[in-house]
Amino acid sequence: MNNSSESIQYLLNPSTIAIVGASNNVSKPGGRIIAYLKEKNFEGEIYPINPKEEEIQGLKSYSSLTDIPGTVDLACLLIPSKILPGIMEDCATKKVKTVLINTAGFAEMGAEGEKVQKEIVQLARDNGIRICGPNTIGVVNANKKLFASFSMALETKNIPTDGKISFVTQSGAIGGGIISKAWENSVGINNWVSSGNEADLNTADYINYFVEDEQSDVICVFLEGINDGEKLKNSLQAARDAKKPVVMYKNGRTAVGQKSVKSHTGSLAGNHEVYKTVLKQFGVIEANELDDLFDKAIALADTNSIKGKNIGVVSTSGGACTIVADKCIELGMEVPDLTPEGKQKLKEVLPDFGTPQNPFDTTAMITSNPDYFTNGLQVFIDDENIDAMVIMLTTLAGSIAERVADDIIKLRQKTNKPMFVAWTIAESLAKEGMDKLRKAGIPLYPNAERAVRSLQAIVEFSEYHAEKEKLMNV
């Protein structure tokens, strides 16, 4: 049998793809997947399979997998479950490396479906083929121009192709919904696997692959449930040992472990608590809300290590300063005084107004002289009492907004200290500025709470690893 990582390599970076159930009708999955592969300029060979057609969307159509002249790395099966066993036989004959099975109606549909699913997995195993799915809506490797999915999420304009975030989701629908929004906001998610029923390859296999993958700096997981806890623990341990952040949203409480428990320990260690325990124990960043998943990934893609938890707060509004500072304290971070030298410098660069302190209210003068803002920020960057900054912009808009965004980007390029921006104005009023920040990888959030919560993820991750390392050196 192939090892899992090699199979996932064929899944996410194939040279040749066969689409079984290919169609000229782009409103059907078998039509849309080919349309996306072509439109996004997939660089390998695409082989449509449909015995009734000569040509599909301008490509030569084959009547069977076995008619294809070359090798097939990945076969996407978008066909009814009835004919699936026969097609799997063809995959075996053709020595397909990995198959992606979209077909639904298996284990999730009860005992009969589960039986068919087991047979298919056995057939695959006997022939060294690994399976993504069934019930997957496909996979994406944006950096390699592979868009082997029929999810409407692929309609998103300007999907980034230089991202470093990899995403595994058991639910294709939820995954597609949140990934399209993230892509639209220039969040660099390069790999996306909709893992479906996980009859064969599962979330732990994908995590293991992304731990090794140089194109993945942060691993995001939307998890409904798994059967093999030991394997998941091992994959999370591998991620931890590689110091690669995993952000996970755990959905719901499964029926597993809900049997009557007779002891205290049993009643206090319910399913959800156990998942939370596993995440915490292995240094996984938990996403409590769906927004947290990519919010925290953006933060950890910016940097996954921070010296301490002393936060500098800078805003164009005194009220905003208070909101950010309160949130920092609430989440266990500090908003310390600047050093005496820092205070002195702040006084010098900003002679006539405001109070030289942290949190720092630049007041509205920023609109008349953005230099004050930039110089003030520089003082925070240089101050040794400060480990990271949260900049909260309120009604800053238009060209001045763009200027401020440019300045933040320039400052960030010259420092290791994270600079997070919470920008509350309507997107349309400061679109250019916001886009610039996103493209430059500056973590940008629509409010203070999300910005500070995400920054806290870096603090949590750093503290977890600092503690571990300290132990190693004892």
Added chain:
Amino acid sequence: MSNTISVPRKNTIQDIINSSENTILTEVESKKILSLLDLPVPSIEIAKNEEEAIKISKNIGFPVVLKIVSPEITHKSDAGCVKVNLKDEYEVSEAFLQIMLNAKNYNPNAQLQGVSVQPNVEKGTEIIVGMNRDEVFGPVLLFGLGGIFVEVVKDVSLRVLPLDSYEIEKMIKEIKGYPLLAGYRGEKVKDIEAIKEIIEKIAFLSEEFPEIKEIDLNPVFVYDEGKGASVVDARIILD
């Protein structure tokens, strides 16, 4: 930290597990297993009648505790089947009869194997250590302060395996009530090392014997630093 157990001891534990007709081991069986792991368990012997109860009490010294031994009666206190601080022969004799009577009233069908006699251990800070085998993740260890802290406040910490000594320490420090163990308001620091050892051994037991589904050591009395701990009540539940 590493844990091993001699082959004869391991076999004895396996025998206790295999020979039990019930999924819930009695306190006597549970404590026997724990003592084979060198956990701090007070001596425990079964008396079939008043005379035996008195004889054992004299041997271990007064005061003593008497508890019913019956697979069917697991909530012994609720059934009026626990009598503590018995200071002489007369009290032991009376307690024995009272326990047997209460047990019959509580559950007429219960099989009564006798009454256990144990020394009345010195009161310490109550903690709970437990394990529940999760169907997905395997053994989940639990630690908390005992009594109302676990029942009302649910101030507990959980861990899955593997569990090294660093993780056990984190587990102990994680509960909100930790200051009560670390010398709160002039109180002496409690024996944290003894707690660590109990957690470590329960993790080991869970790993070695997959037949064990749940473990409850509740309460355990922890004494001042260097003075150890004492497992007051214990229950092991098989799959």
